[in-house]
Amino acid sequence: MPDPILSIRDLTVEFETEDGVVQAVTDVTYDLQPGEVLGVVGESGSGKSVSMLSVLGLSPSARIPKGEAIFKGEDLLKLSQKRLREIRGGPMAMIFQDPMTSLNPVLTVGDQIAEAVLTHNLGTSDDDARKRTVELLEVVGVPYAERRVDQHPHEFSGGMRQRAMIAMAIANNPSVLVADEPTTALDVTIQAQIVEVLKAAREETHAAIVLITHDLGLIAELADRVVVMYAGRVVELSDVYTIFNAPRHPYTVGLMNSLARLDAEQEWLEPIPGQPPSMIAPPPGCAFHPRCSFSHGRLVCRTDIPGLRQIGEGAAHHSRCHFAEELEEAHVVAGAAAEEAR
Amino acid sequence: MRPQDREEVAVGSESVGRPASAHGQVGSLALQAEPEGPLGSPEAVVASPEDLALVYEAGVEPEARSQWAYARIRFFRHKLAVVSLFVLIGLGLVAAFAKQIAPYGFDELDLFNTTASPTLEGKHLFGTDLLGRDYLSRVLFGMRTSLWVALFVAFLSTAIGTSIGALAGYYGGVIDNLLMRFTDLVLTLPGFAVLLTAAAFFGTSSPLKVAVILALLFWTAIARIVRGVFLSLREKEYIEAAKASGAGDMRIILRHMLPNSLGPIIVNTTLVVALAILTEAALSFLGFGIQPPNPSLGSLIQQGQGEGTRLWWLVTFPGLTIVAIALAINFVGDGLRDALDPTQRRVRA
Numbered sequence: 001m002p003d004p005i006l007s008i009r010d011l012t013v014e015f016e017t018e019d020g021v022v023q024a025v026t027d028v029t030y031d032l033q034p035g036e037v038l039g040v041v042g043e044s045g046s047g048k049s050v051s052m053l054s055v056l057g058l059s060p061s062a063r064i065p066k067g068e069a070i071f072k073g074e075d076l077l078k079l080s081q082k083r084l085r086e087i088r089g090g091p092m093a094m095i096f097q098d099p100m101t102s103l104n105p106v107l108t109v110g111d112q113i114a115e116a117v118l119t120h121n122l123g124t125s126d127d128d129a130r131k132r133t134v135e136l137l138e139v140v141g142v143p144y145a146e147r148r149v150d151q152h153p154h155e156f157s158g159g160m161r162q163r164a165m166i167a168m169a170i171a172n173n174p175s176v177l178v179a180d181e182p183t184t185a186l187d188v189t190i191q192a193q194i195v196e197v198l199k200a201a202r203e204e205t206h207a208a209i210v211l212i213t214h215d216l217g218l219i220a221e222l223a224d225r226v227v228v229m230y231a232g233r234v235v236e237l238s239d240v241y242t243i244f245n246a247p248r249h250p251y252t253v254g255l256m257n258s259l260a261r262l263d264a265e266q267e268w269l270e271p272i273p274g275q276p277p278s279m280i281a282p283p284p285g286c287a288f289h290p291r292c293s294f295s296h297g298r299l300v301c302r303t304d305i306p307g308l309r310q311i312g313e314g315a316a317h318h319s320r321c322h323f324a325e326e327l328e329e330a331h332v333v334a335g336a337a338a339e340e341a342r
Numbered sequence: 343m344r345p346q347d348r349e350e351v352a353v354g355s356e357s358v359g360r361p362a363s364a365h366g367q368v369g370s371l372a373l374q375a376e377p378e379g380p381l382g383s384p385e386a387v388v389a390s391p392e393d394l395a396l397v398y399e400a401g402v403e404p405e406a407r408s409q410w411a412y413a414r415i416r417f418f419r420h421k422l423a424v425v426s427l428f429v430l431i432g433l434g435l436v437a438a439f440a441k442q443i444a445p446y447g448f449d450e451l452d453l454f455n456t457t458a459s460p461t462l463e464g465k466h467l468f469g470t471d472l473l474g475r476d477y478l479s480r481v482l483f484g485m486r487t488s489l490w491v492a493l494f495v496a497f498l499s500t501a502i503g504t505s506i507g508a509l510a511g512y513y514g515g516v517i518d519n520l521l522m523r524f525t526d527l528v529l530t531l532p533g534f535a536v537l538l539t540a541a542a543f544f545g546t547s548s549p550l551k552v553a554v555i556l557a558l559l560f561w562t563a564i565a566r567i568v569r570g571v572f573l574s575l576r577e578k579e580y581i582e583a584a585k586a587s588g589a590g591d592m593r594i595i596l597r598h599m600l601p602n603s604l605g606p607i608i609v610n611t612t613l614v615v616a617l618a619i620l621t622e623a624a625l626s627f628l629g630f631g632i633q634p635p636n637p638s639l640g641s642l643i644q645q646g647q648g649e650g651t652r653l654w655w656l657v658t659f660p661g662l663t664i665v666a667i668a669l670a671i672n673f674v675g676d677g678l679r680d681a682l683d684p685t686q687r688r689v690r691a
Binding site: 056058085086087088089093094096098101102103104105106107112115116120165168169171204248 | 460578579580582583585586587588589590597598601602657
């Protein structure tokens with residue numbers, strides 16, 4: 001296996017609030033291989049966005065007591081603001097969730113994309129920046145790019161804005177692209193188009209993509225490997241096929257079962273019971289045990305925090321469950337859906 | 343149909359919602375090229391890319407409008423503000439060209455014609471004062487001084503206030519605390535007492551000194567407003583997106599946040615102009631403002647007030663001028679606020 005391009009080790013992120021310290025991310029460790037799409041899945045508040053934002057220094061109120069994020073030999077968490085600015089939008093770029101609010105309303109779309117070009121290539125002439133901007137808009141499939149480059153964001157639809165955001169992100173041929181719920185704010189038909197644009201962006205830049213989402217359909221469509229996060233911890237880590245076919249963490253199983261399926265008669269969806277835990281006072285032991293349908297009230301689930309351990313023969317599948325092996329016999333219905341989706 | 347009635351079609355023009363006016367040219371072409379749609383109406387015909395290209399080539403898509411264009415449209419709906427704007431422009435031009443327009447110099451004496459009443463026939467439209475100086479000329483030159491001082495105050499105090507407010511709002515924390523406590527300190531100073539002391543101490547020999555003294559007191563309101571706007575802008579996602587694309591602090595402040603706070607800044611600047619005119623008048627009235635023989639509107643009133651109702655024109659004309667300017671500025675400010683505040687945007691477009 002080649003060296004990972006981004007390697008996150010034991011990342012812990014805390015927030016100081018009036019009610020106490022919120023431990024948003026705890027001991028998160030994963031690698032991003034060059035050119036792969038790594039899906040990061042989890043409920044709202046599971047720490048999936050915060051971990052990436054804090055690595056990029058975009059979460060100013062966050063405290064990072066420990067951990068490292070090695071990107072091309074540099075620990076992002078120890079870099080100066082200046083060096084971090086050079087990396088952001090350059091070799092490591094980000095696509096945000098809501099294209100409706102992520103573009104500055106008073107500047108033209110072209111200005112904003114050109115700015116990304118100019119910030120990282122000092123001395124580029126305005127003409128060259130504009131040419132590059134039109135080129136980028138064409139890559140992401142904005143029609144009549146030559147004209148639309150001079151329009152303001154309010155003249156763009158949601159889908160077109162997200163295309164512009166993607167153009168901005170790939171302006172400097174990043175080697176890592178962080179997509180933070182890139183389709184959540186869009187309607188379903190546009191989502192499908194944006195998936196195609198993301199694929200095109202990947203073709204263009206050969207960037208590795210961190211795809212942060214709670215949309216398992218998007219994961220099935222794009223991701224090569226998947227990190228499942230719950231309550232600030234990685235609970236399962238595997239290739240996308242295994243995650244859908246043979247999940248080995250009760251939370252992942254719950255996620256799969258709560259999907260609406262086209263290939264089975266279902267009167268009701270099966271949600272995961274209960275609420276995500278409080279991050280100020282997480283439950284003792286396994287954070288998932290109050291909602292877990294496999295724990296059966298066993299003591300060890302309530303007392304010991306399970307480690308992330310290897311499952312099966314290959315080195316690729318990890319789960320943070322005391323009883324991961326029991327899930328093998330469990331009836332997992334989601335596998336077929338994944339095959340369908342691929 | 344007024345042009346502004348088409349506002350809503352400018353938004354989202356790349357979707358299927360082609361403007362009705364496009365059908366005349368494009369719809370018919372599309373009809374030839376493709377069979378009728380399921381509804382049998384021109385709307386149901388799906389435009390092929392070539393047709394859309396034609397829409398672009400023919401330039402029938404609604405004209406692209408910036409936020410400023412919308413603001414201008416909204417401003418021109420505000421009749422009183424538009425009238426006031428023209429009044430202000432007129433007064434401003436008259437003041438700027440006072441030397442050319444005024445029939446006499448402001449200190450030209452006509453000792454045979456002292457205290458002449460205003461008249462439509464004679465040489466002195468606004469009458470003359472105790473020394474026989476033409477009062478129309480004195481009012482014109484006074485307006486020139488007062489407006490100059492007011493504009494200078496507005497410019498300087500906006501510059502100071504915006505810088506301090508922007509730094510405080512953007513950086514927050516300690517910097518915000520220091521700058522805002524300093525602002526509070528200036529705000530708690532009893533304005534007029536400080537003005538009078540400063541005027542006595544530094545002298546008011548030139549209008550510039552008066553203007554600087556006023557500006558050093560008037561920046562606080564703008565600083566607070568800009569800080570507030572910046573605090574809320576700081577949380578906007580497009581600021582985060584700009585940071586994520588590697589933009590530095592100064593670039594974010596100047597290029598992304600400042601243009602977004604121009605609305606409140608402009609509105610406030612206009613109001614400062616009005617306030618400065620009134621304060622300068624009051625200061626001059628008390629004898630601490632612009633010194634004679636330089637006329638300013640306030641000092642003209644001050645010199646005229648001793649004569650009571652007998653020489654009524656000495657107080658009336660500069661007084662009316664002050665009222666007219668202050669009212670017009672406030673109306674323009676109102677119009678600008680309505681035009682620039684997006685929450686005031688009318689649904690009926």
